[in-house]
Amino acid sequence: MIKSPFLGGYNLKTSSLRELAWQVAPNLLISFRYAWAGVSYAFVTQRNFRIHTAIATIAISLGLILRITPVEMAIVTLTSALVMVLELLNTALESVVDLTVGQSYHELAKIAKDCAAGAVLISALAALLVASFILLPPLFSLILQLGTF
16 A cells, blocks of 8 residues: 555555556546646655756746846746756656666666756756846846945
8 A cells, every 4th residue: 555645645555556547537636636746746856856946936036026027027937847847857757767677777778867867957057047137137236226225
């Protein structure tokens, strides 16, 4: 029996998990529950996902504080979300690769995992650049205004 906080705290037998794995969710609410289970799993188990979540929260909060334009806010939000989406995909890919190769080493498994991690890295660097271009000018202006008082 598995007690899973990610599936609404239900106690599930391993065999019932396998039975549900191939089926389509019977309704939209359960589909959202499964999706949230994935996000929760990543947040609890993946340090980098927590880091990306914290940085995205800071960037979006800073955008609200600085009152950037709605388009700029959308760009910051989308680039932050892209990083988090890629981190979720990276986690999923790593899980599937680990399931496939088990405890053994395989060069193709390494390549798959490294490429997925590279995709997250590139998106994070791009998001950092985007946030810098959008958030730094009004932040510096605010700092200069506060310094003149």
